[in-house]
Amino acid sequence: MLTKKLPHLQSVLVLVCRRASHLARQHYDVIVVGGGHAGTEAAAAAARVGAETLLVTQKIHTIGALSCNPSLGGVGKGQLVKEVDALDGLCGRAGDWAGIHFSILNRRKGPAVWGPRAQLDRQRYRQYIQSELLSTPRLTVVEGSVEELLVTAPNPEEPGCHRVTGIRLADGSQMISASSVVLTTGTFLSGSLFMGQTTSPGGRIGDAPSSGGLSQTLRERLGLRTGRLRTGTPPRILRDSVDLSLANVHLPDSQPTPFSFLNTHTRCKPEEQLPCYLTFTTPGVERVVRESLHLNCHIQEDAKGPRYCPSIESRVLRFPGRKHQVWLEPEGMTSDLLYPQGLSMTMPPDVQLRLIREIPAMHRAEIHMPGYGVQYDFVCPTQLSPALQVKSTQGFFLAGQINGTTGYEEAAAQGLWAGVNAGRSALSMPTLALSRTESYIGVLIDDLVSRGVTEPYRMFTSRAEYRTYLRPDNADLRLTLKGFEEVGCVSTLRYHEAVRVRDSLQDALATLQSLTLSAHSWRKKLPSIHMSEAKSAMLNAMDLLQYNDVSFEMLASAFPEGLEPYMEFSQRLKIEAVYSPHCDKQKTEIERIQKEENMSLPQDIDYLSLPVSLSQEVREILDRVQPSTLGAATRLQGMTPAAIVHLLNYVRHAGQKGRRTQKKQPHQKGDREEELSARNASLPQ
Numbered sequence: 011m012l013t014k015k016l017p018h019l020q021s022v023l024v025l026v027c028r029r030a031s032h033l034a035r036q037h038y039d040v041i042v043v044g045g046g047h048a049g050t051e052a053a054a055a056a057a058r059v060g061a062e063t064l065l066v067t068q069k070i071h072t073i074g075a076l077s078c079n080p081s082l083g084g085v086g087k088g089q090l091v092k093e094v095d096a097l098d099g100l101c102g103r104a105g106d107w108a109g110i111h112f113s114i115l116n117r118r119k120g121p122a123v124w125g126p127r128a129q130l131d132r133q134r135y136r137q138y139i140q141s142e143l144l145s146t147p148r149l150t151v152v153e154g155s156v157e158e159l160l161v162t163a164p165n166p167e168e169p170g171c172h173r174v175t176g177i178r179l180a181d182g183s184q185m186i187s188a189s190s191v192v193l194t195t196g197t198f199l200s201g202s203l204f205m206g207q208t209t210s211p212g213g214r215i216g217d218a219p220s221s222g223g224l225s226q227t228l229r230e231r232l233g234l235r236t237g238r239l240r241t242g243t244p245p246r247i248l249r250d251s252v253d254l255s256l257a258n259v260h261l262p263d264s265q266p267t268p269f270s271f272l273n274t275h276t277r278c279k280p281e282e283q284l285p286c287y288l289t290f291t292t293p294g295v296e297r298v299v300r301e302s303l304h305l306n307c308h309i310q311e312d313a314k315g316p317r318y319c320p321s322i323e324s325r326v327l328r329f330p331g332r333k334h335q336v337w338l339e340p341e342g343m344t345s346d347l348l349y350p351q352g353l354s355m356t357m358p359p360d361v362q363l364r365l366i367r368e369i370p371a372m373h374r375a376e377i378h379m380p381g382y383g384v385q386y387d388f389v390c391p392t393q394l395s396p397a398l399q400v401k402s403t404q405g406f407f408l409a410g411q412i413n414g415t416t417g418y419e420e421a422a423a424q425g426l427w428a429g430v431n432a433g434r435s436a437l438s439m440p441t442l443a444l445s446r447t448e449s450y451i452g453v454l455i456d457d458l459v460s461r462g463v464t465e466p467y468r469m470f471t472s473r474a475e476y477r478t479y480l481r482p483d484n485a486d487l488r489l490t491l492k493g494f495e496e497v498g499c500v501s502t503l504r505y506h507e508a509v510r511v512r513d514s515l516q517d518a519l520a521t522l523q524s525l526t527l528s529a530h531s532w533r534k535k536l537p538s539i540h541m542s543e544a545k546s547a548m549l550n551a552m553d554l555l556q557y558n559d560v561s562f563e564m565l566a567s568a569f570p571e572g573l574e575p576y577m578e579f580s581q582r583l584k585i586e587a588v589y590s591p592h593c594d595k596q597k598t599e600i601e602r603i604q605k606e607e608n609m610s611l612p613q614d615i616d617y618l619s620l621p622v623s624l625s626q627e628v629r630e631i632l633d634r635v636q637p638s639t640l641g642a643a644t645r646l647q648g649m650t651p652a653a654i655v656h657l658l659n660y661v662r663h664a665g666q667k668g669r670r671t672q673k674k675q676p677h678q679k680g681d682r683e684e685e686l687s688a689r690n691a692s693l694p695q
Contacts, residue, residue, distance in 0.1 A: 048409040121482075156179060158223045199213075201386040246348070397431040
């Protein structure tokens with residue numbers, strides 16, 4: 011369904027200038043600060059919910075920019091992209107439009123942990139996102155820098171609880187009010203750039219950091235705990251200066267798999283896809299790293315860097331003597347640059363060139379732009395609710411790297427959910443949470459708000475307890491219907507498509523289960539299958555589809571009238587059959603867990619003085635995090651099973667005591683008179 015024709019980039023920029031030239035109003039339901047992956051999803055989601063939304067970004071032409079690697083998805087990350095798309099987010103459709111190399115990672119394992127991934131054309135991706143945002147109803151985009159958050163003083167009846175009321179732009183002359191504000195500053199919050207021994211303010215090369223007033227408001231006015239994290243990016247290499255014949259070529263999948271459930275194909279045709287290349291570091295690379303450590307102030311800083319996507323300096327220091335992978339990835343269909351994935355570095359530019367030329371394929375390489383490091387402030391995410399709202403400030407939501415995560419996909423997932431809840435809050439609707447039993451987005455948010463971070467957080471399939479159920483292929487069935495019926499962020503078009511898919515899959519599965527034959531009859535009908543001669547029981551087609559060497563196409567050839575109408579779902583039906591026994595068990599487990607983990611914990615509990623047998627350490631953990639549910643409490647670091655039992659019993663006992671007290675509570679005189687007056691008024695005169 012990639013039928014949309016995007017305007018030419020120049021036309022997009024004309025439209026941008028027109029939208030940015032003035033503000034039609036001085037009050038919005040939702041203001042989103044920041045135009046990165048979290049901000050774009052947040053702004054679009056808030057508008058889809060029905061909120062009048064303003065997106066404020068420093069440079070409109072950089073909306074949708076891929077600041078670091080030109081790719082989307084991967085193992086764990088691809089699941090997030092599929093779920094964002096199932097909730098009608100932007101990044102999946104943008105990936106299908108801009109993709110130039112599609113592959114499913116982890117195919118040697120089961121489909122539950124496959125990782126949809128694509129190399130992207132930077133220009134196409136940015137163009138798509140800008141076009142989508144600028145044509146979204148109820149969304150205004152303006153260029154500017156936010157100097158300050160406007161917040162009220164704490165309510166005397168709710169000590170310590172502020173309310174956000176809007177923003178002040180950097181020139182100090184314009185204040186814009188709002189019911190909700192979503193802050194998505196990425197690496198720009200008090201950001202600093204590092205290259206060798208040179209440090210300069212910035213959140214990305216060429217872009218200034220966000221105003222220092224924001225950090226000051228967060229820490230001093232709102233009393234939020236903040237920390238410092240770091241990340242980095244590799245140099246960009248001129249493609250013509252690299253000898254790709256000395257690297258291993260890696261071809262894309264012959265048939266690209268789209269991210270979006272609305273698309274049956276990608277914009278890039280199979281034969282138009284570009285290859286990637288794999289090479290490795292050498293002892294010379296390690297030598298250059300060690301010789302230049304004294305010239306590299308970024309690597310010597312105490313701020314935590316990403317464990318799962320570290321700089322080459324960190325990799326050499328942690329794993330000496332090893333060869334490290336370096337992926338040479340194209341940056342676009344017409345780009346003359348390569349992105350060397352795995353060579354993030356912050357040493358001086360001349361040393362970077364020396365290091366790169368120690369790799370045979372790049373022995374004559376030329377650098378177009380050197381790599382650099384970034385350090386930035388983040389807010390400890392345990393101060394957020396599962397709706398991504400700051401617990402101490404009503405109407406204030408955070409999403410993306412400001413919450414301590416790394417990666418486009420994690421940012422997009424948080425942005426969408428923060429935008430949904432900011433819009434709902436502004437429209438006087440209750441905020442919502444996603445359970446870790448129903449989505450990877452729920453796992454991500456629950457990990458953040460329950461456990462916090464000590465280093466940039468990255469999603470993996472191993473973080474999800476129910477990953478055989480939370481598969482990339484069924485994200486639409488898990489989330490799209492809920493997104494339309496309960497959340498209000500899904501379009502009617504997508505909802506009807508999800509209903510069609512659901513009904514068709516149910517019909518197909520019922521048909522498979524109705525086709526029952528003896529093992530002997532199946533062997534005659536499908537002689538190529540490997541079925542034990544000892545097996546003699548009756549089997550239905552669903553049972554047979556669980557065999558590795560049986561495909562849906564084989565069954566459809568045997569029963570064309572019953573199964574051929576469902577050929578478009580052949581892979582999904584195969585996956586459903588394989589995982590059906592496991593999912594049935596997991597659904598039972600999920601139902602049991604949900605009964606207890608969704609139990610709300612009163613927000614006014616004084617954990618430090620609870621009359622239960624909890625250690626002082628556990629009390630301090632609970633008091634610091636203030637978990638909203640029992641499930642969130644179970645995942646706090648330092649919590650023991652015994653402590654959870656004590657907490658569960660206390661909450662149940664307190665609830666029962668409260669109900670008994672309420673039942674015995676005598677009517678106040680005024681209440682009694684009011685009740686009698688109402689009853690008398692209803693009697694016939």
